[in-house]
Amino acid sequence: MTPAEQIQFARIAAAIEFLYDHHREQPDLAAVAAHVHLSPQHLQRQFQQWAGISPKKMLQHISIENAKRILHAQGSVQDAALASGLSGTGRLHDLFTTIEGMTPGEYKNGGAGLQIDWQLVASPYGSVLVANTGKGICFLSFADEPAAERPRLQALFPNAELRNAASQVAWYGEQNFAYTYSGATRTAQPWDSVLSDIKQQVEQQLAAVSPTCFNSCLLNRYADGSQGMAWHSDDEACLGKNTVIASVSFGATRKFAFKHKQTQEKRELMLQHGQLIVMRGSTQTHWRHAVMKSSKIQTPRINLTFRTMLPQG
Structure with a gap:
């Protein structure tokens, strides 16, 4: 990398670390930009270039992962929302259905009541197992050993009905x-x-x-x-x-x-x-x-x- 690229890389790494450390505060773009001494516009552009997504989208995924850990530990949906810095269960519901393809309650209950369609698809980087509900994609994994991926999906959603959607x-x-x-x-x-x-x-x-x-x-x-x-x-x-x-x-x-x-x-x-x-x-x-x-x-x-x-x- 050039010296300028090294500086940008370090800034984006610091911004990502800030998001992880402060996700419960749900910092906005201006707060993250101030931490790395950039204008919000410059941070948005450089973050997208290096991370492939926006700071806001990364914060959403960090919040979701934190909420999933709490739900796995049998915490309530409200506990998961508040511990992730979200304003309430409605906000967590919106994030889950958008990112995970199911509600927080459905995730907590191992996919109970859901039909999850899965199939192996080819990609430029090898075979991928993709699973989705009627709301969106809920699982995606590179399948170097395809036979091992379906048990992983089943373990994640033990109470869902899994169906091979491939013809x-x-x-x-x-x-x-x-x-x-x-x-x-x-x-x-x-x-x-x-x-x-x-x-x-x-x-x-x-x-x-x-x-x-x-x-x-x-x-x-x-x-x-x-x-x-x-x-x-x-x-x-x-x-x-x-x-x-x-x-x-x-x-x-x-x-x-x-x-x-x-x-x-x-x-x-x-x-x-x-x-x-x-x-x-x-x-x-x-x-x-x-x-x-x-x-x-x-x-x-x-x-x-x-x-x-x-x-x-």
């Missing part, structure tokens, strides 16, 4: 292709006769516009509208450039959306039972796509995406 997935192919999807690597199962028949029908329909011979298929089953697919592109190296992907839907009608990577332009369509759509050319290069969630949908949907995997050495 049921199966992977088929002409060879034992390895494919990593949603943080898990799967080896292709041999073609099912029904899938093979559907594949041939799809290829026949595409013959006139985009002749393609598919050698693999990813099957996703969505139990209902609470399960969807996050924004992503099927641009893995194993599929090659300008790959052709044919998607066939069975069951519930679901909203399928595209979002341009640069302009953020969105396109949406409702995929109905038996409908076929084809993504080809530079679609995966320039667009992300997603299956949107909806609380109104109570019936399942199965999606087949036929792909062409490149030879694996």
